[in-house]
Amino acid sequence: MPRWTALFLATLTVVTGLATWYWLAPTGPPPGLTPKSPAIPPSPDPLLQDWPPDQLTLVVSGEQHGYLEPCGCSETQSGGYSRRADLLRQMTKRGFKPVPLDLGGLVQRRREQSRLKYQTMLSALADMSYVAVGVGPEDLALGADFLLSQGDTESPESSSSTPRPSLLAANVRLFDTDDLPGAPLASRLITSGQHTIGITAILDPALARPLAAAGALNDVAIRPPEDVLPAVIESLVKKGATLLVLLSHAPIDTSLALARQFPRFDIVISAGGPEDPLTDNPRQVGTTTVVTVGQKGKYVGVIGIAPRTMSPRTNFELVNLDNRRFSDHPKMIQAMRTYQQTLEQLDLAAAMLPIDTSGNRRFVGSAKCGECHTQALAKWKQTPHSHAFESLITGRAGQEDHWVPRSFDAECLSCHVTGWEPQKVLPFKSGFVDENTSSHLLGNGCENCHGPGDRHVALVESGDVEQSLSEVRVTLKQARRKTCIACHDLDNSPKFDFDTYWPQVAHPGRD
Numbered sequence: 001m002p003r004w005t006a007l008f009l010a011t012l013t014v015v016t017g018l019a020t021w022y023w024l025a026p027t028g029p030p031p032g033l034t035p036k037s038p039a040i041p042p043s044p045d046p047l048l049q050d051w052p053p054d055q056l057t058l059v060v061s062g063e064q065h066g067y068l069e070p071c072g073c074s075e076t077q078s079g080g081y082s083r084r085a086d087l088l089r090q091m092t093k094r095g096f097k098p099v100p101l102d103l104g105g106l107v108q109r110r111r112e113q114s115r116l117k118y119q120t121m122l123s124a125l126a127d128m129s130y131v132a133v134g135v136g137p138e139d140l141a142l143g144a145d146f147l148l149s150q151g152d153t154e155s156p157e158s159s160s161s162t163p164r165p166s167l168l169a170a171n172v173r174l175f176d177t178d179d180l181p182g183a184p185l186a187s188r189l190i191t192s193g194q195h196t197i198g199i200t201a202i203l204d205p206a207l208a209r210p211l212a213a214a215g216a217l218n219d220v221a222i223r224p225p226e227d228v229l230p231a232v233i234e235s236l237v238k239k240g241a242t243l244l245v246l247l248s249h250a251p252i253d254t255s256l257a258l259a260r261q262f263p264r265f266d267i268v269i270s271a272g273g274p275e276d277p278l279t280d281n282p283r284q285v286g287t288t289t290v291v292t293v294g295q296k297g298k299y300v301g302v303i304g305i306a307p308r309t310m311s312p313r314t315n316f317e318l319v320n321l322d323n324r325r326f327s328d329h330p331k332m333i334q335a336m337r338t339y340q341q342t343l344e345q346l347d348l349a350a351a352m353l354p355i356d357t358s359g360n361r362r363f364v365g366s367a368k369c370g371e372c373h374t375q376a377l378a379k380w381k382q383t384p385h386s387h388a389f390e391s392l393i394t395g396r397a398g399q400e401d402h403w404v405p406r407s408f409d410a411e412c413l414s415c416h417v418t419g420w421e422p423q424k425v426l427p428f429k430s431g432f433v434d435e436n437t438s439s440h441l442l443g444n445g446c447e448n449c450h451g452p453g454d455r456h457v458a459l460v461e462s463g464d465v466e467q468s469l470s471e472v473r474v475t476l477k478q479a480r481r482k483t484c485i486a487c488h489d490l491d492n493s494p495k496f497d498f499d500t501y502w503p504q505v506a507h508p509g510r511d
Helices: 004-024 081-093 112-127 144-150 205-213 225-238 252-261 330-346 374-381 384-394 410-416 446-450 454-461 465-472 476-486 498-505
Strands: 056-061 099-102 132-134 166-168 172-174 187-192 195-203 220-222 243-249 267-270 283-285 288-292 299-305 314-320
Touching: 056 081, 081 112, 081 299, 081 330, 099 243, 112 144, 112 330, 132 195, 132 243, 144 172, 166 187, 166 195, 187 225, 195 205, 195 225, 205 220, 225 243, 225 252, 243 252, 252 267, 252 283, 252 288, 267 299, 288 299, 288 314, 374 384, 374 446, 384 410, 446 476, 454 465, 476 498
Parallel strands: 056 099, 099 132, 132 166, 195 243, 243 267, 267 288
Antiparallel strands: 056 299, 172 220, 187 195, 283 288, 299 314
């Protein structure tokens, strides 16, 4: 039985409950979630100004890379499924009938938590009425058998109350078999008003080569896109498609080349652009419009398509999912709550295999450090570092009503407890395991900056003070260049400035 099967079965009931809740829940905020006036004035940027709501409107996204919430920990950052759902809500309220599409690349890592996150994100996309999702290399890395379990085995035209979006990848073949139930489809036909949209997707084989070299694609075959697209286009046209859309999970240059080679496509949505695609977007290749939507879900693209007799035929707006125009959507808050509750039930963080520390040193906890460094410990207790774990439970000020605890989420724990490698999101041996086992390692403690302290303590107790200092010494130069940014990186602390923050945590040495 594949390793992911237990995870899938364990979460099936929870995900089913979420879907039921979605359709039975009121459209307003849940009990206790009272809308509050934003602290920041409304954005001066109007949304889709002067756009006619009766035109065909595509909402496109992609390369989420695991950012279910806004990119990083700061609430002022952009993105997140919750704000995207609010965008779609606002558009629907104004009379638009958006057709949402995603390039794929939902997750970032190859772990059990990544599989759970993929399931959560795919379910959330279904709740937002997405009709098609491409396949990125990160998705393939989760395993062909897992991906097969996530595909929709029902007809896209079935009457399911919350149909899954179709997984599309015309040039990807699983287990050397065509038409395998649950496998990504070559294309899908969607009707919206008077339009019949033919949608297909490809994955650039070059993007998957590192996975193939690592042996992660033994049950996957990826053909050159140019070998499969002619037949797909012909099939869609024969079925009555009046608009052809390509989800191209490929570098922008490859997508532009495909647009030139296959001019029948009206729209090409490309991966591989910059994280913030604010220039040269969209691009025109003959009559084909090529757009990019960035990475980490900070933006979505909205494409308005007018009748062929009108010029210009397409409008495009890159929508920044900021916290000035968009609010947290109650149903996406529930999706996050379900995800976090499942992480707690499965206790995946505690089950992760730890990595070695340098020199096999062991963590002893900040209280042990404080036996000699009483002033430093007192200073640490006054900083947010000491309450980092607690903040995962209580959230930020003003979010108490709808905060979802994250104290079992490895991706959050890695900077909120002691003894994890934050950039790799992996625990060290003797590092934090869980609140009961490792209560002495709660918070972002001394040893996250100075290293595991057991050898330092042993050297002090043996009288070798000078050698003990070399075990834990961190210079200001080291702290500035390497130590702090392990957690305070551009994702999590975009406004971090060492010279501003250092005085807030500066502390003396030994008493």
